[in-house]
Amino acid sequence: MRCAALTASCISTFPVGGDPQRARWTLWRRGSYTPVEMNILRSVRRWSLFVLASLAGLSAGLSSCSEGTPVAPEGAILRISAFPTQIGKVGRSTVTVSAYRSTGNPVNPGTEVRFSSTLGSIDPVAYTSDSGQATAVLQGTGRVGTATVTAFSGGIEPITLDIAIGELAASMSLQVTPSSIAETGGTLDLLALVRDAVSQPLAGAQVNFRSEVGTLASGGRFITTDADGEARDTLTVTAADLQLIGDDNFEVTAEVGGAGGSIISRSFSVGIQRPPQAAFTFQRAGLVVTFNDTSTGSPTSWLWDFGDGTPTSNQQNPVHAYSDAGTYVVTLTARNSIGTSSASNLVQITN
Structure with a gap:
């Protein structure tokens, strides 16, 4: 639009239906000028100078348009920060990228910085200010976990930052019912209870169950805790599964994300009920x-x-x-x- 407006301003300097150069030539041929004709000559001269200046501006504008959106130059340095670094499930965090040339000076204003996130949603593009800073907003979308935000500009190495979304688990317990299983196989009910930093049930946490043997009803997918902070799964074990176990027990494990990107893990040892071999x-x-x-x-x-x-x-x-x-x-x-x-x-x- 800037280029189109510049072109229009240049065209509008010519008189409608007139030719300034032709008018000037006609008056020169006569050799004498009336006062009115002198005013015409002065106007033609002013128009000519203005047109030349406008064309120069148009050329510069078109050149600028052809360059495209600027990106960080080679050797530039990107730094990323966010405030706050932990938000609610539908909260917002402002992510700031500071872009500097290798000399330490800010990059040109309007330099493009692109953003992406593994969780939630974030503005895909932002442009630097005079101080070399570009800001984007990360918005929680209801899912709980750690969002890894990535930012880059041009060919500069991408930079990342982790932002916690939702309240994170502080503790977890694991129950398995029954606590043992016959060597002919059977079904076990798994229950993980997740609590927050003040020991209250934590809803919306993502729990992952694992087992050394058998098949989980979840297929190993994450299970979200309910309002009581509970996540449930079912483990089915066959006799063929248990034949692979040399010991008299096997491990079932539950994992959930904790603060600072940590993983809280709890295990339960399930006994295998085999006929005794006296010795x-x-x-x-x-x-x-x-x-x-x-x-x-x-x-x-x-x-x-x-x-x-x-x-x-x-x-x-x-x-x-x-x-x-x-x-x-x-x-x-x-x-x-x-x-x-x-x-x-x-x-x-x-x-």
Whole structure:
């Protein structure tokens, strides 16, 4: 528009329907001028000078238009800041980029700076002031997390700044129900409770559940906490999944973003209910023997037969005194909710 207006101003300097140069030539041919004709000559001269000046301005204006929007020159330095650096879910933060030449002087006014953000919305383009500063506004759109704002101009290396959007988590607890699962598989309910800095339930937080085995109903996507600060997921585990686990438990984890870009993580160890495999060791000291249960499969009860006709014991690691030397068959029976297993060893007693 600036170029169009400049062109129009140049054209408007010519008299409508007249030709200044032709009028001047006609009067020169006559050799004498009336007062009116002298005024015409003076007007023609003024018009001619004005037209020349206008054309010079038009040329400069058109040259400026052809250069395009200026960007930061090579070697320029960009610095970025924001206030505030933490906003509500629909809050606003003013992001300022200061652009300087390598000499330390501000770049030209009107230099273009482009912005983008990983969260929320931000003005895509801003232009520097006389002091070399360009400002854009980051607007929260209801999502909670950390917005990484990127700014650049021309071929200058982009710069970034993190701005927290929404209240961030200060603590989290994780519950898994039931706390153990049969080796044939099953379903577990996962519950994460997120709280803010004053221990109140935090709504709108993004929680991510993970598990060593099985399939999550969420598919690993983020789950947003409700008004009670709760995020829920379901884990389905098959027998084939559990065959990959050598131990008697596996880990379930929940993560949520905390202040300063930190991650709050909580884990829960889920027991695998396998049938017990009874086993034990023993140490002799004369007629006294100390028995140690080494069964696998997390047995919940034990029954010891010491092989000498004395009453049995249901302790996990009993100590038994024999009355006579000899060889005895000792049997341990281990049980849990899945099954029962027995193991026997010969114990030789000497005086």
